[in-house]
Each structure stands twice: as structure tokens, then as C-alpha cells.
Amino acid sequence: MARSKPTDSSAPPGRGKAATGPGTAGRGRSSGGATAAGATAASEKGRQGKAPKLGKDGQPKVGRLKRVGNQFRMIKQAYSLTRKNDPRLPWLMLIAFVAVAGVVELLAVLFGAPFLMLPLAIVLGVLAAMIVFGRRAQGSAYRQVEGQPGAAAWVLEGMRGDWRVTSGVAGTAQLDTVHRVLGRPGIVLVGEGSPARVRGLIAQEKKKIARVVGDTPIYDLTVGDEEGQVPLRKLSTHVMKLPRNLSAAEVNTLGRRMAALGGPKMPVPGGPLPGGRQMSVSQRQVRRR
Structure with missing residues (x-):
């Protein structure tokens, strides 16, 4: 009578690892690396392809600090250009500041609150100086373009x-x-x-x-x-x-x-100036105010 070979339910250690041999392990590692690389590329693409926020005019929004800085640079440029054509500009601005601030501070002294009204006097003085600056810049710009084509x-x-x-x-x-x-x-x-x-x-x-x-x-x-x-x-x-x-x-x-x-x-x-120069954007901005 033939004798059947005994079967062992536990697989040999060597054969148990055959399913995860070097080739399979290599494939597992390459798949994991590809997944990580794909995730990194996707995140980079997401950061680069993120559309900027647009304002009502359809242009990308600019931060508040950057906007203030741009306005300050434009005002500074307009002041420099206007001062070249109007040498009295600094003195007129100083007179306007001192006159308005002095009147406000005098009223504060009469009411017995000189230090309380000092910040208001300074603010109103600066405002008066800026009004004078805007008027003089506008007049200077008009004088330069008057009689010119465009x-x-x-x-x-x-x-x-x-x-x-x-x-x-x-x-x-x-x-x-x-x-x-x-x-x-x-x-x-x-x-x-x-x-x-x-x-x-x-x-x-x-x-x-x-x-x-x-x-x-x-x-x-x-x-x-x-x-x-x-x-x-x-x-x-x-x-x-x-x-x-x-x-x-x-x-x-x-x-x-x-x-x-x-x-x-x-x-x-577009608003030519004597000497072939063009009217700057800063002077346009000041004139609009």
C-alpha cells in the first residue's frame, strides 16, 4: 500500500520570502519613490499655478503696504519734478503748514488745552501743505503741456x-x-x-x-x-x-x-512736454487728486 507524504502547513522560511524577493522589493521601493515624487511635483505645481487674487478692475490685488509704498514713491517723484519748475514750492508748503498749525494751536491755547490739540494741529498743517502741493503740481503740469499737441x-x-x-x-x-x-x-x-x-x-x-x-x-x-x-x-x-x-x-x-x-x-x-519728455504717471496721479 502506498504511503502518502506528510504535508506541512508551515512553509519553509526560505520559500516564504520568495514572494517578496529582491525584484518585488525593488518594485515596491520604486513605486513608493514615484508616489512621493509625484506628490512633491503636484504640490510645487499647486504653489506655482495658484492664480493671484484679482480686484474689481481685473488686475491682481496689491498688498496694502506695497500700495502705500507705491503712492509714496509717486508723490516723491511728483514733488521732485514740480520743484524743478516751481522753486518756491517748499516755502509755500512750509508757510501753509505753519499758518494752519499755528492757528489751531492758538485756539487750543485760548481754550486751555495746548498739548491736547497739538496732534490735530500737526495733521491739519500737513493737510494744508499737501493741498498747496497738489495745486502747484497741477498748475505746473498744465503750464508744461499747454499749447502742445495732445x-x-x-x-x-x-x-x-x-x-x-x-x-x-x-x-x-x-x-x-x-x-x-x-x-x-x-x-x-x-x-x-x-x-x-x-x-x-x-x-x-x-x-x-x-x-x-x-x-x-x-x-x-x-x-x-x-x-x-x-x-x-x-x-x-x-x-x-x-x-x-x-x-x-x-x-x-x-x-x-x-x-x-x-x-x-x-x-x-500723450501729453508731450518741452524737450521731448513725457508727462510722468506721478504727475497724473497728483493732478487727479
């Missing part, structure tokens, strides 16, 4: 609020130009150059626009110092004081319709 476009582009300026929609070889402004009042056509030539340009542009805007009010004016013209230094004030005939939604709708007219027909200098 000066009106430079002023219009610096206006506060929702004003959509298209520079140079019509012009001549003699640098007579017409600029188109879309805003709450409606359409404003601003001409600069020879009054005789500008009147014809404005009439042609008004006729072309009327076919698109319908009953929307169309204003026209000419920049200059002659009778019936608007001085350059008063241009932004004159345009901003026009009656508001449209709502914000109507302005947006009209803007889409105006897009069919196209952009500028001729290049217009």
Missing part, C-alpha cells in the same frame, strides 16, 4: 470717474485733432488746434456719431483761450459739470454701440 487728450484721460476717452478720432496733418468722450452726459467731442479747421472736423464727427447714438446728447467744444473756447486748465471741470443724461447701464450699452465706430484714426501724443 494736451487735451492728456487732460481728458486724467478725469475722475467713468469716462471713456478715445483720442484722435479725427485729425489733420497740421495736428488738429478731435477726441471723443463717452460718459453720463452723453457724447462729448473735444477739438484742439486751429478753430477754423477743428469746427469742420467736429461737424463731420458729429454727423457720423448721430447715426449710431440716436437721441443721445452730443456736446462739442474747442480747447483754447479765445472767446467761446474752453481753457485747458478748465477742461476737466467743464466736462465733469455737464448734466448727467444717461444711467450707468445706458453708458455701457452705448459703449458697445460706439465700438462699431472704431478707435483712433491718428496717433496723438
Whole structure:
């Protein structure tokens, strides 16, 4: 009778490790390394591909400290440029500071609280000096661009609020130009150059626009110092004081319709200065304030 071989349920030690041999262990280690490398690459990609936060204007948000630093640098640059053209600026700012702070402190002494009102006197003095600085910087900027081609476009582009300026929609070889402004009042056509030539340009542009805007009010004016013209230094004030005939939604709708007219027909200098220099961004920022 044949004898059956006994079976051992426990596998030999050597064979038990055969399932996890060198090849299998190598594969396990390579898989773990690939997983770790993939996780690192994913985290790096996540950090690099993270989109920055955008503001209401669609531009990346800037930190508060960085924004303050940028404004301080722009004011410093505007002060340096204005001082070159207006040597009396530091003295006028000092006089404004001392006068306002002195009056406030004098009132504080009369009421028996000189030290309590000292911070307020300093703040009001600095505010008065900054107002003088802004006025002088604005006047200096206007004096530099007055009479230069593109000066009106430079002023219009610096206006506060929702004003959509298209520079140079019509012009001549003699640098007579017409600029188109879309805003709450409606359409404003601003001409600069020879009054005789500008009147014809404005009439042609008004006729072309009327076919698109319908009953929307169309204003026209000419920049200059002659009778019936608007001085350059008063241009932004004159345009901003026009009656508001449209709502914000109507302005947006009209803007889409105006897009069919196209952009500028001729290049217009952006506020040229004597000597071929261009108006700096800092002077625009100060002028808007």
C-alpha cells in the first residue's frame, strides 16, 4: 500500500520570502519613490499655478503696504519734478503748514488745552501743505503741456470717474485733432488746434456719431483761450459739470454701440512736454487728486 507524504502547513522560511524577493522589493521601493515624487511635483505645481487674487478692475490685488509704498514713491517723484519748475514750492508748503498749525494751536491755547490739540494741529498743517502741493503740481503740469499737441487728450484721460476717452478720432496733418468722450452726459467731442479747421472736423464727427447714438446728447467744444473756447486748465471741470443724461447701464450699452465706430484714426501724443519728455504717471496721479 502506498504511503502518502506528510504535508506541512508551515512553509519553509526560505520559500516564504520568495514572494517578496529582491525584484518585488525593488518594485515596491520604486513605486513608493514615484508616489512621493509625484506628490512633491503636484504640490510645487499647486504653489506655482495658484492664480493671484484679482480686484474689481481685473488686475491682481496689491498688498496694502506695497500700495502705500507705491503712492509714496509717486508723490516723491511728483514733488521732485514740480520743484524743478516751481522753486518756491517748499516755502509755500512750509508757510501753509505753519499758518494752519499755528492757528489751531492758538485756539487750543485760548481754550486751555495746548498739548491736547497739538496732534490735530500737526495733521491739519500737513493737510494744508499737501493741498498747496497738489495745486502747484497741477498748475505746473498744465503750464508744461499747454499749447502742445495732445494736451487735451492728456487732460481728458486724467478725469475722475467713468469716462471713456478715445483720442484722435479725427485729425489733420497740421495736428488738429478731435477726441471723443463717452460718459453720463452723453457724447462729448473735444477739438484742439486751429478753430477754423477743428469746427469742420467736429461737424463731420458729429454727423457720423448721430447715426449710431440716436437721441443721445452730443456736446462739442474747442480747447483754447479765445472767446467761446474752453481753457485747458478748465477742461476737466467743464466736462465733469455737464448734466448727467444717461444711467450707468445706458453708458455701457452705448459703449458697445460706439465700438462699431472704431478707435483712433491718428496717433496723438500723450501729453508731450518741452524737450521731448513725457508727462510722468506721478504727475497724473497728483493732478487727479
